[in-house]
Amino acid sequence: MSENQIDEGLRSELQKRGVWVTSTQELYNWGRRNSIWPLQFGLACCAIEMIATAASRYDLARFGGEVFRPSPRQADLMIVAGTVTKKMAPQIVRLYNQMPDPKYVISMGACAISGGPFKQGYNVLKGIDRYIPVDVYIPGCPPRPEALLHAFMELQRKIKEQELTGKNKAAHLDRAQPSEFPVPDFGAHDLEPPSNPNIFHPPKLERV
Amino acid sequence: MESLEEIKARVEAAVPGAKIEVVPNAAVAAQSSLLLDREHAVALAQFFRDDPALKLDHCSNVTGVDWLDRKVAKKVKVKKVVEGVEKEVEETEEEFFPGYLEAVYHLFSMSLKHGPVIIRMRTPDRAAGAHLPSLTSIWRSAEFQEREIFDLYGIKFDGHPDLRRILMWDEFEDFPMRKDYKEPDDYEYEPTPHDEVLEKAQQHYPPRPQLDGAEKITATDSHG
DSSP states (O other): OOTTSOOHHHHHHHHHTTOOOOOHHHHHHHHHHTOOOBBOOOOSHHHHHHHHHHSTTTOGGGGTOOOOBSSGGGOSEEEEESOOBTTTHHHHHHHHHHSOSSOEEEEEHHHHHHOGGGTTSSSBOSOGGGTSOOSEEEOSSSOOHHHHHHHHHHHHHHHHHOBSSSTTBOGGGOTTSOSOOOOOEEOSSSEESSSOTTTOOOOEEEEO | OOOHHHHHHHHHHHSTTOOEEEEOOOSTTOOOEEEEOGGGHHHHHHHHHHOTTTOOOEEEEEEEEEEOOEEEEEEEEEEEEETTEEEEEEEEEEEEEOOEEEEEEEEEETTTTEEEEEEEEEOSOSSTTOEEEOOTTTOTTHHHHHHHHHHHHOOEEETOTTOOOSSSOTTOOOOTTSTTOOOOOOOOOOSSOOHHHHHHHHTTSOOOOSSOSSOOEEEEOTTO
16 A cells, blocks of 8 residues: 555544545545546547547546547647558647646557558558557557547546655656657658657567 | 540541550450550540540549569560471560559549540659659649659659649658558567568568477567
8 A cells, every 4th residue: 555545444434424534646636537638639430439439428528538628738638549640640749749747648449559450551650659658558440439438437547546756656747757759750761760769669579 | 425446536636646545454344445645645635525525524533553564475486497407496585564654544524424434644664754744734633633643653744733742741752552662661560460461570580499399479578
C-alpha cells in the first residue's frame, strides 16, 4: 500500500460514523478521471465508431468524456481513431505536443496500432506509437463502441492509480519526463526519422 | 455507338496527320481502346468531346499503367552450314521491348448516354521522356486525376494548370505505383509472414545458429 492511500478498514469505520475521509490525491484523480475531454478529430472509419460512442445509444457522457474539444489546448485525451498516413503523422505529433499536461493517448483500431491492413503499403505509418507514447490500445477493425468504452474505463483506472508525490509519481509531474516529442520531417523517401528510438521499442527477433 | 474502327477512320479523317491504333482486349470484358499519338492528342480529344455523333462530354476516370522493359524469347529458324551441309536450325532469339508509362482515360457521353470509350497515351520511355500532353483543357475532371498519375507514376503532363503532388508530400521523390518501386525498409515483427512479406521478413531474421533443428522465429519484448 502506498503512503498516499488511506486504510480501507479505517475509512469504512469512519464512514459508518458519518465522516467522509479522502486525500488530495484521491480527490484530484477522481475529478480528473471523470472529466476526460477528448480532442475532436477522426482519421478514418474508426472515427465513425467514436462518433457512435459519443452519441446517445452508447453515451460516453456517462463516463464524463463527452466534451470533445476542437482545440488541443483544452483537451486531455487524444483518441487516434483511424489510419495514420505518413503525410498526417507530423500533424498528429504536433497536436499532441500542443496538448497541456496531463495528457493521454488511446490508439484505436488496427491501423493506429500497427498500420493494420495497410501495414505493407508505402504511405501508412505502422503505428502511432512510433512517435508518441500510447496509454491504451484497442484492437479491432474497427473496434465496436463497447471496446472504446472499455478502453476509456481502462484509462480511468490508470488515472486512478497515478500518484502525485513520491518515487512513482505520474509522468506529467516529473520534470525529467518529456511532455513534447520531436515532430518528424517529410523526407525524400520516408518520414525522417522513421520512428522515435526513445519511445518506440520494436520486438526483437530471436531463434528458439 | 459506332465501333472503334469506325471512330478511328472518322477521327483520322477529321484531324489530319493523327495516328490512332486500336488496342484490342481479348479478355471477357472486351473493352478495347484507342491509342492516341502524343502530338495530336489534344486535337483528337477535342474531336471526341465535340463531335455530334460521339459527344464524349464526361471523363469519368484517368489512371496510369507502368509497363516494364520486356524480353520475349522467340524461336527462329535459321539456315546454317553444319558439317558442310546446309541445314535449318532452330535458334532462340531474345526480342527486347523497352518499357513505357501509359495514361488511360475512360470517357462517357452524358447527353447521348453511351460509353465508355477508352483512350490511351504512351510515353516514349520511363525516365526523362515521361511526358504526355494534358487533357485537362478538354475535360476539367482530369485535373486531379492527372495530378495523381504524376504523383504515383511520374508522368509529367505538359499544359496541366497545376501539376503538383496530390497524395504524397512535396518533398517525396519516388513514384510508389511504379513496378520497380522499393519502399523504405521499416520492417518489424510479423507473426504470420507469407509471400513477398515472408521474403522481406527473412532479411531481418537473425543468422542461423550452428545447430540446425526445429526452430521458429519469435519476438521478445525489448523492454524485458
